[in-house]
Amino acid sequence: MSGRRGTVLVAVLVIISLSALAAAVLLYRAQAEVTAAVAASRGQQAYSTAMTGLGRTMAVLAAARGDQTIWADNPELFRAQWLCSDGANDWFFTIYAYNPMDPEVLRNGVTDESSKVNLSIAGLETLLALPGMTPELADALMDYRDADANTRPEGAEQDYYDQLPFPYLIKNGPLGTVEELLLVKGFTAPLVYGEDYNLNGLLEPNEDDGEATFPPDNADGLIDRGLLGVATVWSYGRNVSIEGEPRVNLNAGGDLGSAGLSAQTQEFIQIYRQEGKSFKHPADLLDLRYQLQKDQGKLKAGTWIESGVGASELPEVVDRLTVQPGKIVFGKVNINTAPAEVLAAMPGFDLDLAEQIVSAREQLDAPAKETIAWPYTENVVSADTFKAIVPALTARPWQFHVRCVAYGWPCGQYRVVEAIIDMAAETPRILYQRDLTRLGMPLAIDVEQEQMQR
Numbered sequence: 001m002s003g004r005r006g007t008v009l010v011a012v013l014v015i016i017s018l019s020a021l022a023a024a025v026l027l028y029r030a031q032a033e034v035t036a037a038v039a040a041s042r043g044q045q046a047y048s049t050a051m052t053g054l055g056r057t058m059a060v061l062a063a064a065r066g067d068q069t070i071w072a073d074n075p076e077l078f079r080a081q082w083l084c085s086d087g088a089n090d091w092f093f094t095i096y097a098y099n100p101m102d103p104e105v106l107r108n109g110v111t112d113e114s115s116k117v118n119l120s121i122a123g124l125e126t127l128l129a130l131p132g133m134t135p136e137l138a139d140a141l142m143d144y145r146d147a148d149a150n151t152r153p154e155g156a157e158q159d160y161y162d163q164l165p166f167p168y169l170i171k172n173g174p175l176g177t178v179e180e181l182l183l184v185k186g187f188t189a190p191l192v193y194g195e196d197y198n199l200n201g202l203l204e205p206n207e208d209d210g211e212a213t214f215p216p217d218n219a220d221g222l223i224d225r226g227l228l229g230v231a232t233v234w235s236y237g238r239n240v241s242i243e244g245e246p247r248v249n250l251n252a253g254g255d256l257g258s259a260g261l262s263a264q265t266q267e268f269i270q271i272y273r274q275e276g277k278s279f280k281h282p283a284d285l286l287d288l289r290y291q292l293q294k295d296q297g298k299l300k301a302g303t304w305i306e307s308g309v310g311a312s313e314l315p316e317v318v319d320r321l322t323v324q325p326g327k328i329v330f331g332k333v334n335i336n337t338a339p340a341e342v343l344a345a346m347p348g349f350d351l352d353l354a355e356q357i358v359s360a361r362e363q364l365d366a367p368a369k370e371t372i373a374w375p376y377t378e379n380v381v382s383a384d385t386f387k388a389i390v391p392a393l394t395a396r397p398w399q400f401h402v403r404c405v406a407y408g409w410p411c412g413q414y415r416v417v418e419a420i421i422d423m424a425a426e427t428p429r430i431l432y433q434r435d436l437t438r439l440g441m442p443l444a445i446d447v448e449q450e451q452m453q454r
């Protein structure tokens, strides 16, 4: 275990013992004679245990949001965590998720929402690159989410939904959940959920037997997770540097000195703006040369000037500068966590490049991946390619998808809860939560083996 990871774990464990105390207070000690009352009380205990699981996950993210080695797959913190005993039962929780490295076993961790395409932000080309998408579906989604009532060539606005047997009002704004897609013309449950009917990230026999049993699937031995596996509506981030300072807007005449830029770069930016030019992204500064159109002080028209931003300046430039006004940036995709199929859907990418990025990042540690500069500084892409892909990207996760199963042993009572934890808010919060218990126990538990390991 690395020193940093060790320190973080200790910090997390301290917080965890505090939250376990709080949960123990919630314990139902009632020795009820009535079986129904006992079952209800176990249901309550399972629910409190699941809530404590979410609370602990939040504590882990508060301590180590930037280090995916802590939160992506960490059985020490997230698997079969004993919470308490009520005399009759021991209560545990497990955090679990689909495992892209090995789809046949779950990982014990959470999922970065910015590793997915934001359905409320993505452009038409990106939507079309998602699995199962067609021009009709993409146009219908664009119409559903845009504010106007102008129907796109293959889309549908309110007048279409008014004609349905059971008409309803469409959003004409950002989606509230990914499953809201089911309200958009043409979207079906197989498109949204894929084959993972019980939403556990594993392929069950009924999810791999074709038409024999519900749900329908293609019986190819591989799990299709539908749009839920690659799409989100939750991803946004604070427009701040690693240090938490508001980024300086390159196009708005902010205090460039406070962004730690060299005198040459500051002067370049000022002159460039005086010439009426603007930046589409801070990365435009990389190796930028510009020929003056007018006299600028002592510099005559026709003179070439240089930004002074090369590989060594690039990380600071992309971390501390912005071209987007406002405190919040929506829908960027995380270059450090997005799977190749998601990166490939973003502007400037193709599948080859996406796969190169994914394989290159496996060699990098957390500090190397702190900013979005690494594809260039690690020689994965040229300056031109870097400038083309980087506007859609971020290097930092802020929202996390969590699935938590809590269970009692030996009674076997359980609750399954799914949530989106938002670490970009002033105080960490749960943006969304629902109970998945009705879909069944999501994973096999072997409490005796877990106890022997203890």
Ligand SMILES: [Ca+2]
Pocket: 142, 143, 144, 145, 146, 147, 148, 149, 150, 157, 172
């Ligand atoms: Ca519309």
Ligand SMILES: [Ca+2]
Pocket: 195, 196, 197, 198, 199, 200, 201, 202, 203, 204, 207
């Ligand atoms: Ca499944």
Ligand SMILES: [Ca+2]
Pocket: 206, 207, 208, 209, 210, 211, 212, 213, 214, 215, 216, 217
């Ligand atoms: Ca089936």
Ligand SMILES: [Ca+2]
Pocket: 195, 208, 217, 218, 219, 220, 221, 222, 223, 224
């Ligand atoms: Ca399949």
